[in-house]
Amino acid sequence: MDNADLGAAAEDLACERLRRLGYLIVARNWRTRMGEIDVVARDGDVLAFVEVKSRSTSGFGGPEAAVGRAKRRRLIAAAQAFLASTGCDLASRFDVVAIEGEDVRIVRDAFGADDVWPAS
Secondary structure, eight states, X not given: OOHHXXXXXXXXXXHHHHHHTTOEEEEEEEEETTEEEEEEEEETTXXXXXXXXXXXXXXXXXXXXXXXXXXXXXXXXXXXXXXXHHTOOSEEEEEEEEEETTEEEEEEEEEOGGGTXXXX
16 A cells, blocks of 8 residues: 555544544545645534544654644645635634554644744
8 A cells, every 4th residue: 555545544534533523524635735634624613624644653753743833834824725715714723633553543623823833
């Protein structure tokens, strides 16, 4: 299985787990020139922009560590583009689904704009 296949399988697993928790999947692999959002899902009255990261081992800090400052900035910019293009006015947040072997962790509200841009 190549990396694209592994990524698709991880996203399928993430969506399955999110649905079990009551999320409604709105979009997958939504692309803009700013970047890509793996999953856009509605969780009640909140729109969650979900980054899916998987690792076969816990080396290099695990999957959550792969969502660094630069990645967060791209996700925030892509989410802003999504909101602008759809006219959605729901509250929003950023979640991370971390998959490590058989372990699936869903981190709600994993980060926000304050985590990537210092307050002025």
